[in-house]
Amino acid sequence: MLTDHYELTMISAARSHPAAARPCVFEVFARRLPDGRRYGVVGGTGRLLDALADFRFGDDELAAVSGFLDAETLDWLAGYRFTGDIDGYLEGELYFPGSPILTVRAHFADAVILETLILSILNHDSAIASAAARMVSAAGSRPIIEMGSRRTHERAAVASSRAAYLAGLTATSNLEAARSYGVPSAGTAAHAFTLLFTGPDGPDELGAFRAQVQRLGTGTTLLVDTYDITRGVANAIEAAGPELGAVRIDSGDLGILARQVRDQLDGLGAHGTKIVVSGDLDEYAIASLRAEPVDIYGVGTSLVTGSGAPTAGMVYKLVEVDGLPVAKRSSHKESHGGAKAAVRLARESGTVVEEVLYPAGGPTPVLAGHTAAPLQTPLVRGGQRVEGLPSLTESREHLRDALVTLPWEGLGLSHGEPAIPTRYEF
Amino acid sequence: MLTDHYELTMISAARSHPAAARPCVFEVFARRLPDGRRYGVVGGTGRLLDALADFRFGDDELAAVSGFLDAETLDWLAGYRFTGDIDGYLEGELYFPGSPILTVRAHFADAVILETLILSILNHDSAIASAAARMVSAAGSRPIIEMGSRRTHERAAVASSRAAYLAGLTATSNLEAARSYGVPSAGTAAHAFTLLFTGPDGPDELGAFRAQVQRLGTGTTLLVDTYDITRGVANAIEAAGPELGAVRIDSGDLGILARQVRDQLDGLGAHGTKIVVSGDLDEYAIASLRAEPVDIYGVGTSLVTGSGAPTAGMVYKLVEVDGLPVAKRSSHKESHGGAKAAVRLARESGTVVEEVLYPAGGPTPVLAGHTAAPLQTPLVRGGQRVEGLPSLTESREHLRDALVTLPWEGLGLSHGEPAIPTRYEF
Structure with a gap:
């Protein structure tokens, strides 16, 4: 039922006409990147293939739509299984304006019914992955923990953790992401834990820290900014000794505080105790802390909301009917008709220079002295998921490698043009 | 498993200490409204109460967290049922900075474990409801259809439809929201439907419209902007006659096009044919079309992303332990300790003037010549949902009535201060 009312009314209307039997090609692409971004990251393909395998209409679902559909369409829905082919960019691949991220080949009804499911998953997960990749770039070699679950829908939170990984x-704070997708989970304590240790004599931060260390060991992370941070650091080392794993600072001027806390920790002999910072961090705040003695970042709101771009803005467009290119013609929303393939051209050094879209099945574009890497991979054949697709961990490695191929300016955080241009060879 | 790693490690650490047995009060509130907003709308309470009833740890869940928890905490989790009390603002109530939207009274562990679930649901649904209410204000008496499912996570889409309603x-395009929550669903056709009717002789918009009208009747809505809009309107009336239900325009300068199309429809005798507009509409675009002959708006991206504020930014804070007020003290994130109650004071005319927060259980604030409406309602007692809570439809009516009580400037779309101030009587 994760589909739109109009997908079903379109199917009903088309089924009365021979056009419904025509083979179609639908493409997913983004007309543009979010304002000023240099690249996008494809996320969600793995989740989409899982969801596709479960996309069925049972008795409950059919009863729910029987009020506005004819008997023939209901019969068709009851037997619906996707039997077409899907090709696409792998998860963790970079994309640019126009990149044919997913290509669905099937009869009209078989393909149009998937529009909402496909776009929901790819638009959400790609938005999060694209924002997260910028944060990772900004953090350099320092780890980032995802802790944004409470700032987004409870199920979107799980997908966000996955896309961030x-x-x-x-790591993530989200336990369901750990269970479902094997994302390492992490976390220690919130201010509420320290506040709990308040008695008639007032706050007892040291008591809270002692209780935490007693249970979780000296390797734990103590949150030191509930009351006075300097006192908090002193209490932390008093409770755990100089072998304390880490302290976390969640408020205030994180750069200044990190330096003060580092000095204080070093003065107490806690040279190995790490500093975790959190609190409304985004890629710009992370970058601004590069010169500070910060060891680990925790990010929340900005990650799960795509840091200003909560949706990737991808669309699902019919581009070919019965071998004929089709495209909407009115106004500024012009599209390029015809099924597309894509290659990314790179210098011998490995640096990419442009993405070229060309008619699917046509000759692969060549450029002297450059390699041309194809970008689409078979994902589904005859309704069945292709075997041997990359794992989440492999996709993660692919992205890390792909980012290295961008021209230097492509990794800039400032607003700019896409890192490489998209060229249409049509 | 829709919880955070650190909720469980906190519980583990607290359980080794007598503090864990202390009765606690946690409060949900927003420190501020999204930039320049005048009011917030509480959304998600109903979904939260549903989720709370299902919040359990089964064998699979326990196995997944056994790697980092001690046996005692696992035992406790296995038997976990929320047995405390919850009071809160009803869905559809307005809120302002500091409003105690939800108050949870329970032992520490019983309450802290719910943080992520509570905040995820309330932050998401309130963000959507708050943005949607502004769109409804901007549209005046004209209906708005929600069609944003494809621009957000597939499950967040369902919750968004509910919050928008x-x-x-x-109405909504989302079929799962129709099934789960009884939101009326609506929709007709996309550009793909018209493009499908492309043959060797080129596009056949008239054929597409005829097929749609044949199946869905003349009351349907025909999408007229796939090719040339003037030609599209002519084809629409040729296919359906002047009794056609509506035409939809999804691109271009919607104000200019609406006027042209209205003139054309009237000229063809289709005086009753309505005009639906869609395409990147937000509350400002809706307002800018007030003087144009638009009958129905379709909104998508801006709705499901909270129109620039995709999360409500609510927090869940421990405010009382064993009857003693507690509050974080460091930096700018200062909070008011102690359990709070709230009333909204109104003139005899019904116009509200301020919201007053005061110690729970204390005397209700009074202001001469003003009424004081209490804002919190019992939602859960002893772990059981209170009977007789408002339905979604009743909450919808409550919000409509509540918006009428705001001072005029409180309904402004422009950036400004909260419609009424929040006063702390402490």
């Missing part, structure tokens, strides 16, 4: 984050 | 939208 794909993009290179180190 | 709560806020006064008329």
Whole structure:
């Protein structure tokens, strides 16, 4: 039922006409990247293939739509199984404006019914992965923990953790993401834990820290900014000794505080105690802390909301009917008709220079002195998921490698043009 | 498993200490409204109460967390049922900075474990409801259809449809929201449907419209902007006659096009044919079309992304332990300790003037010549949902009535201060 009312009314209307039997090609692409971004990261393909395998209409679903559909269409829905072919960019691949991220080949009804499911998953997960990748770049070699579950829908939170891990984050606070996708989970304590240790004599931060260390060991992370941070650091080392794993600072001017806390920790002999910072961090705040003695970042809101771009803006467009290219013609939303393939051209050094879209099945574009890497991979054949597709961990490695191929300016955080141009060879 | 790693490690650490047995009060509130907003709308309470009833740890869940938890905590989790009390603002109630939207009274572990679930649901649904309410205000008496499912996570889409309906939208494209929550669903056709009717002789828009009208009747909505809009309107009336239900325009300058299309429809005798507009509409675009002959709006991306504020930014804070107020003290994130109650004071005319927060259980604030409406309602007692809570439809009506009580400037779309101030009587 994760589909739109109009997908079903379109199917009903088309089924009365021979056009419904025509083989179609639908493509997913983004007309543009979010404002000023240099690249996008494809996320969600793995989740989409899982969801596709479960996309069926049972008795409950059919009863729910019987009020506005004819008997023939209901019969068709009851037997619906996707039997077409899907090709696409792998998860963790970079994309640019126009990139044919997913290509669905099937009869009209078989393909159009998937529009909402495909776009929901790819638009959400790609938005999160794209934002997360910028944070990873900004953090350099320092790990980032995802802790944004509470700032987004409870199920979107799980997908966000997965997409963040794909993009290179180190761990998540979300336990369901750990269970479903094997993302390493992490976390220690919130301010509520320290506040709990308040008695008639007032706060007892040291008591809270002692209780945490007693249970979780000296390797734990103590949250030191509930009351006075300097006192908090002193209490932390008093409770755990200089072998304390880490302290976390969640508020205030994180750069200044990190330096003060580092000095204080070093003065107490806690040279190995790490500093975790969190609190409304985005890629710009992470970058601004590069010169500070920060060891680990925790990100939340900005990650799960795509850091200003909560959706990737991808669309699902019919581009070919019965071998004929088709395209909407009115206004500024012009599209390029015809099924497309794509290659990314790279210098011998490995640096990519442009993405070229060309008619699917046509000759692969060549450029002297450059390699041309094809970007689409078979994902589904005859309704069945292709075997041997990359794991989430492999996709994560692919992205890390792909980012290295961008021209230097392509990794810039500032607003700019896409890292490489998209050229249409039509 | 829709919880955070650190909720469980906190519980583990607290359980070794007598503090864990202390009765606690946690409060949900937003420190501020999204930039320049005048009010927030509480959304998600109904979904939260549903989710709370299902919040359990089964064998699979326990196995998944056994790697980092001690046996005692695992035992406790296995038997976990929420047995505390919850009070809160009803769905569809307005809220302002500091409003105690939800108050959870329970032992520490019983309450802290719910943080992520509570915040995920309330932050998401309130963000959507708050944005949607502004769109409804901007549209005046014209209906709005929610069609944003493809621009957000597939499950967040369902919750978004529900929140949008709560806020006064008329219908949704999302079939799962129709099934789960009784939101009326609507929809007709996309550009792909018209493009499908492309043969060797080129496009056949008239054929597409005829097929749609044949199956869905003359009351249907025909999408007229796939090719040339003027030609599209002519084809639409040729296919359906002047009794056609509506035409939809999804691109271009919607104000200019609406006027042209209205003139054309009237000229063809189709005086009753409505005009539906869609395409990147937000509350500002809706407002800018007030003087144009638009009958129905379709909104998508801006709705499901909260129109620039995709999360409500609510937090879940421990405010009382064993009857003693507690609060974080460091930096700018200061909070008011102690359990709070809230009333909204109104003139005899019904116009509200301020929201007053005061110690729970204390005397209700009074202001001469003003009424004081209490804002919190019992939602859960002893772990059981209170009977007789409002339905989604009743909550929808409550919001409609509540918006009428705001001072005029409180309904402004422009950036400004909260419609009424929040006063702390402490």
